[in-house]
Amino acid sequence: MNDYLTMLVITAVTGVGGLALGGALATALHSPSDRSISLLLRFTAGVILSLVCFDLIADALGQAGIVPVICWIMIGCLCTYLLNCWIDRQAHHSHSHGGRQEQALLEDHGGHDHHSHHDREPLVRDNGEMCACGHHTLHTAGLVLAAAVALHNMPVGMAIGAAFAGPAQEAGHAGVLAAIIIGLHNVPEGMSIAAPLLTGGSRPAGAVGVTALSGLPTILGALLGYTAGVMNPVMLSVSLGFAAGAMLYVVFGELLPESEHLWQNRLSGVSTLLGMLLGMALIFLHGGH
Secondary structure, eight states, rough: HHHHHHHHHHHHHEEEEEHHHHHHHHHHHHSHHHHHHHHHHHHHHHHHHHIIIIIHHHHHHTSSSSHHHHHHHHHHHHHHHHHHOOOHHHHHHHHOOOOOOOGOOOOTTSSSSSOOSSOOOOOOOOTTTTTTTTBBBBBHHHHHHHHHHHHHHHHHHHHHHHHHTTHHHHHHHHHHHHHHHHHHHHHHHHHHHHHHHHHOOOOOOOOOOHHEEEEEEEEHHHHHHHHHHOHHHHHHHHHHHHHHHHHHHHHIIIIIHHHHHOOGGGGGGGHHHHHHHHHHHHHHHHTTT
């Protein structure tokens, strides 16, 4: 019971709190620069890669062979990809995470002319509330984005639960580290949700509240990951592998492409490298490897 309670509290603080912090930063900064958001996304991607490679996958391999672990990584990645495809189709947008207020959701679906990376039309039109595809106001687009992040946070939360269910001597440290890393990942997501809500007329408190609520599925995902992980070594391997695949898609399917779209620079990869080194150091220091 104590393990459950500890996991729930830490997941709530980092999962819900990280998104709320991002929403609060969006209200304070109004329009953070593309460069700063891009660097944060890349740094977060690097830390997550370390978590996946040196912690989740390593623990999964300790419970099962290489072939089943690879299979479950691929399944986790595929499921997260299909979930995001469904979200994109429902939202009529090409990205489930935007970077700035005027580019929170970009045009890239059937029935619209496709623009190049540099000349896509801005999100704001005419009265400043209509999105590029004409289907939603900015306020509605922000709500759709919040729902998308909420669905996406389910497999992300599994990574926390699976880490807590890992080997007993390291589970506490690994779970806390996973929660902190995912909380860091949630900050730019929270900013991307709050930005269109604020531009669409929401009050700051309401925008932060909606942003925080989108983190609740992280708690449910953590419970699922932990419950599956404590059953037996096979289920622990499945949970860890699936969570690793989901996180790999988050990195290569969302964070890195979005950061590249926001700001292109040859030195920007240094931010990812620094994130990986920091993540690796934290994992080995706390895990006692």
